[in-house]
Amino acid sequence: MDSSIRTASRGRLAAVGGVALVLALVAGACGSSPSSTSTPTTTAPAATAPSTTAAPSTQQTTTTTTAKSAYPMTVKSTAGTAVIKARPTRIVSLSATATEDLFAIGAGSQVKAVDSYSDYPANAPRTRIDALDPNLEAVVNYKPDLVIVSDGPARFNAQLAKLHIPVVNEPAVANLTQAYGQLEQLGKLTGHLASADKVVADMKEKVHRLVGEVKKQNPPLTYYYELSTAPYYTVTSDTFVGSVFSLLGLHDIADQAGVHAAGGYPQISSESIVAARPDLIFLADTGNQGGQTPATVKKRPGWSQVPAVKTGDILALNPDIASRWSPRIVILMQDVVREVQKAER
Amino acid sequence: MTGVAGIECVDVHVVLDHHPIVNGVSVDVAPGTWTTVVGPNGAGKTTLVHAIAGLVDSTGEVRLGGRPIGAMHRRQRAQTIALVPQTPVIPPGMNVADYVSLGRTAHLSAWGGPKPGDRAVVADVVDRFDLTAFADRPVASLSGGERQRCVLARALAQQSPILVLDEPTTGLDLAHAQAVLDLIVETRRRLGVTVLSTMHDLTLAGSYADRLVLLAGGRVAAAGRPAEVLREDVLTRHYGGRIRVLDHEGTIVVVPAPPDGAP
Amino acid sequence: MTTGAVEKPAPAIADVVGLAGLPTSRLRPRALVLAACFTVACALVGLAVGPTPVPIGGIVESILGHLPLLGVHSHLSATQTAILWQIRAPEVVLGLLVGGMLALAGSAYQGVFRNPLADPYLLGVSAGAGLGATIVIVYGSVGAGSDPYVLPAVAFAGALIAVALTYLIARGGRGFGTASLLLAGVAIDALLGAIQSYVQQQAPGTINQAYYWLLGSLAGADWHDVWLIVPYCAIGTAVVLIHRRTLDVLSLGDLEAASLGVDVGRVRLTVIAGASLVAAAVVSVSGLIGFVGLIIPHAVRMAAGSSYRIVSPLSMFVGAGFLVLCDVIAGRVLAPQELPIGVVTAVIGAPFFIVILRTRRAGGAS
Numbered sequence A: 001m002d003s004s005i006r007t008a009s010r011g012r013l014a015a016v017g018g019v020a021l022v023l024a025l026v027a028g029a030c031g032s033s034p035s036s037t038s039t040p041t042t043t044a045p046a047a048t049a050p051s052t053t054a055a056p057s058t059q060q061t062t063t064t065t066t067a068k069s070a071y072p073m074t075v076k077s078t079a080g081t082a083v084i085k086a087r088p089t090r091i092v093s094l095s096a097t098a099t100e101d102l103f104a105i106g107a108g109s110q111v112k113a114v115d116s117y118s119d120y121p122a123n124a125p126r127t128r129i130d131a132l133d134p135n136l137e138a139v140v141n142y143k144p145d146l147v148i149v150s151d152g153p154a155r156f157n158a159q160l161a162k163l164h165i166p167v168v169n170e171p172a173v174a175n176l177t178q179a180y181g182q183l184e185q186l187g188k189l190t191g192h193l194a195s196a197d198k199v200v201a202d203m204k205e206k207v208h209r210l211v212g213e214v215k216k217q218n219p220p221l222t223y224y225y226e227l228s229t230a231p232y233y234t235v236t237s238d239t240f241v242g243s244v245f246s247l248l249g250l251h252d253i254a255d256q257a258g259v260h261a262a263g264g265y266p267q268i269s270s271e272s273i274v275a276a277r278p279d280l281i282f283l284a285d286t287g288n289q290g291g292q293t294p295a296t297v298k299k300r301p302g303w304s305q306v307p308a309v310k311t312g313d314i315l316a317l318n319p320d321i322a323s324r325w326s327p328r329i330v331i332l333m334q335d336v337v338r339e340v341q342k343a344e345r
Numbered sequence B: 001m002t003g004v005a006g007i008e009c010v011d012v013h014v015v016l017d018h019h020p021i022v023n024g025v026s027v028d029v030a031p032g033t034w035t036t037v038v039g040p041n042g043a044g045k046t047t048l049v050h051a052i053a054g055l056v057d058s059t060g061e062v063r064l065g066g067r068p069i070g071a072m073h074r075r076q077r078a079q080t081i082a083l084v085p086q087t088p089v090i091p092p093g094m095n096v097a098d099y100v101s102l103g104r105t106a107h108l109s110a111w112g113g114p115k116p117g118d119r120a121v122v123a124d125v126v127d128r129f130d131l132t133a134f135a136d137r138p139v140a141s142l143s144g145g146e147r148q149r150c151v152l153a154r155a156l157a158q159q160s161p162i163l164v165l166d167e168p169t170t171g172l173d174l175a176h177a178q179a180v181l182d183l184i185v186e187t188r189r190r191l192g193v194t195v196l197s198t199m200h201d202l203t204l205a206g207s208y209a210d211r212l213v214l215l216a217g218g219r220v221a222a223a224g225r226p227a228e229v230l231r232e233d234v235l236t237r238h239y240g241g242r243i244r245v246l247d248h249e250g251t252i253v254v255v256p257a258p259p260d261g262a263p
Numbered sequence C: 001m002t003t004g005a006v007e008k009p010a011p012a013i014a015d016v017v018g019l020a021g022l023p024t025s026r027l028r029p030r031a032l033v034l035a036a037c038f039t040v041a042c043a044l045v046g047l048a049v050g051p052t053p054v055p056i057g058g059i060v061e062s063i064l065g066h067l068p069l070l071g072v073h074s075h076l077s078a079t080q081t082a083i084l085w086q087i088r089a090p091e092v093v094l095g096l097l098v099g100g101m102l103a104l105a106g107s108a109y110q111g112v113f114r115n116p117l118a119d120p121y122l123l124g125v126s127a128g129a130g131l132g133a134t135i136v137i138v139y140g141s142v143g144a145g146s147d148p149y150v151l152p153a154v155a156f157a158g159a160l161i162a163v164a165l166t167y168l169i170a171r172g173g174r175g176f177g178t179a180s181l182l183l184a185g186v187a188i189d190a191l192l193g194a195i196q197s198y199v200q201q202q203a204p205g206t207i208n209q210a211y212y213w214l215l216g217s218l219a220g221a222d223w224h225d226v227w228l229i230v231p232y233c234a235i236g237t238a239v240v241l242i243h244r245r246t247l248d249v250l251s252l253g254d255l256e257a258a259s260l261g262v263d264v265g266r267v268r269l270t271v272i273a274g275a276s277l278v279a280a281a282v283v284s285v286s287g288l289i290g291f292v293g294l295i296i297p298h299a300v301r302m303a304a305g306s307s308y309r310i311v312s313p314l315s316m317f318v319g320a321g322f323l324v325l326c327d328v329i330a331g332r333v334l335a336p337q338e339l340p341i342g343v344v345t346a347v348i349g350a351p352f353f354i355v356i357l358r359t360r361r362a363g364g365a366s
Helices: A002-031 A096-104 A136-140 A154-162 A176-190 A193-213 A240-247 A253-257 A270-276 A294-298 A307-311 A319-323 A329-343 B045-052 B074-080 B096-107 B116-128 B144-157 B174-191 B202-208 B232-239 C011-019 C029-048 C056-066 C078-112 C125-139 C150-170 C178-201 C204-215 C223-242 C244-250 C254-259 C264-286 C292-304 C308-332 C341-361
Strands: A073-077 A080-084 A091-093 A111-114 A146-149 A167-169 A222-226 A280-283 A314-316 B007-016 B019-029 B034-038 B059-064 B081-084 B162-166 B194-198 B211-216 B219-224 B243-248 B251-256
Touching: A073 A167, A073 A176, A080 A154, A080 A167, A091 A096, A096 A111, A096 A176, A136 A154, A146 A154, A146 A176, A154 A167, A176 A193, A176 A240, A193 A329, A222 A240, A222 A253, A222 A270, A240 A329, A253 A270, A270 C078, A280 A294, A280 A307, A280 A329, A294 A314, A314 A329, A319 A329, B007 B045, B019 B034, B019 B045, B019 B211, B019 B219, B034 B045, B034 B202, B045 B059, B045 B081, B045 B162, B045 B194, B074 B081, B074 B096, B081 B144, B081 C254, B096 B116, B096 B144, B096 C244, B116 B144, B144 B162, B144 B174, B162 B174, B174 B194, B174 B202, B202 B251, B211 B232, B219 B232, B232 B243, C029 C056, C029 C078, C029 C308, C056 C078, C078 C223, C078 C244, C078 C264, C078 C292, C078 C308, C125 C150, C125 C178, C125 C204, C125 C264, C150 C178, C150 C264, C178 C204, C204 C341, C223 C244, C223 C264, C223 C308, C244 C264, C244 C308, C254 C264, C292 C308, C292 C341, C308 C341
Parallel strands: A091 A111, A091 A146, A146 A167, A222 A280, A280 A314, B034 B194, B034 B211, B081 B162, B162 B194
Antiparallel strands: A073 A080, B007 B019, B007 B059, B211 B219, B243 B251
């Protein structure tokens, strides 16, 4: 089995190598354009110099890629060092965001299996593998030549490394810039860099337009973002979704406890929420993630005095989009901007 | 209060845990008299008196004051017969006054607390038994003799015409044992209660009871006045061992005989 | 005094000894008032303390403003009023109820089992409620999509079913004793606990939610939770308090209690039923809060005497105030994080429990 794959991939390698070289040159040109802030990885075409660029946020780990031709590629992430010998055609994605990214950049046909939480797009080859506790045998059964994880168990990564299966960690990001960086890295890994760049550019343009549609408020509108009830958990602006709201000029009531409280995901009491009088409420615990709706929020004891409840500015978010950092985040931003415009005085 | 009531038992059987303990005992205690049940260990003395007190299931007939025990409501039964158990449970921290007051339980209504009449009875009995000085001390802190007086006082606070005492002298030295038994004598004289007791010490049993019942293997082996029951042949047959019965100035004394060959 | 069968001794003795001196235990009015004041004070603390400052004067004013004919008007803002009456007050009232009922049930169980180390979870209330709650959390559609009162109802039913099962298992024959009940309780705890672990494994994503419920919490209480359990608390309280004298008699053991005319089996069943009813009711809305049922009756015993005429009523008041104080600590000590209240009661209760054990071993009569 292995030998036949190797033969096939060797046959393609020459063709791909040539294409990759061209793409790498193009990517290099794009990579040096001033508008893109650097992601943790930079590719120098035909150069072997590894380069690292510190991301604006220190949360993101540094990943380096070196390439002469595109392949073989060495990728360092917190999952270890992965050597990708050729363009991967049997990718297993154990990250819902990575799955969305891969399909968005056109690498969908190279994906052979995705985890149980990867429900978008609908035609992704979904399995019952649990991303939080992946079964090694089940994953190996797909004979992957690249496994993408997102802050999964370290032991699993070590086991894959022992089997010489390349695994790359695409961890949760802190802001849009890092999200763009992951898209581009996936583009590099899968040989769809041009496509990835197009997706990123598209996203940037939409974000720019949406930010422009929001009027600057003084004082800024405040919001409460709900992750769960009983007890109430929220996010500070130090998280990805929090950073998105900050872009739109919104102020997070959870920041009053300190932006770094509880790693960005602090617990908050009912009383604190009511006392903070948020203008907007965003619910991420909707549907089967908690079943909350604007109607249930209105019924909460003591919340009738909250401005967001009085004006009805409660928005139920798609909990999947809200917990990922894929291109679909733009949809969430669109909904939020609509709500903000409603609330603008 | 204490009228007069006797005990009649006809063919009482008690089976505990599939073991027959009491096997067809018929015993009568005339009202106002004192009957003591004696017998070797395991003869079923305690079980018999518990059955008479209605505290263990039995077949056969038990009548207290002429009324069958089965026809009595448990409160009525408690007002008719009071038990001083072999090993009384002393709740830690409970003082003498509270402990003796528990004797009034069968007389209290379900809703109310003790009435002045109840309190008076308790006060009287505490006074008679010289427990007033200890009234607010925990029962557990008293000496053996004082504790036994408390248990007796509680039983008397019940004001039942029948008093059952299971080994009332256990763990008491001679003087204290005598004191307790003298108290019972005094009570009987004053109130006319019927007394049924079990006892280990045959000499004491003979000195205080009007009638003795010798129980062996759950059956009545002998019954009658102390002089009739406390005889060497009777006792040796049922107790085994070497027993000598002496008559000292009218008092029957039962002693162990020395080993063979000794003077 | 006259000899012969006299019904009542001469009045002189009754006056002197019966009324003036015999030191029987009774619930002194002063002790009751003191306990009630403690409860009210704790309630006020619970209303006054929180992330948002609300002045005590404003609280008192607001309370008085609710009473008719006094003409007092509250000067609190709408937000403060909402926080006070919709968020803090239900939590305080629920805390009073839960604490009081747990302490009362604890005293009842200690009386029935003749053991001051008994607590209201001995016969399966906690195991049953925990299993019921876990089943709802794992299999039910939790969250406000479904009826939010499914969980308390199932937890309540689970608790009562567990106690009934314990009782049935313990019935070897007639007159089974406290030892069989205790052992049956251990068995039911183990069995239901195992089932609960299995059920929980079916949905590891809900472990957080289940864990949080199991540790107990009063946060998020609303008035509906309070009204939901009031009828059961009323019935159970009545049953336990009615039997407070009988619990003293039970301390003599089954044999002697029976000889005093008590129907030991029926009393045991009735008191356990009443105590389990209130324990199940409060556990169903507050989760499993431990140590209150164990240590409050003990503290009352040490301070005021060991008769259940004293311990049961006073435990209610002291337990109520105590739990409200624990709730305040749970909400403030790591603010804005809210500690599960079971952690606070354990931190306070465990050392107290150790002290109790040591004084008992040293021979203290308590």
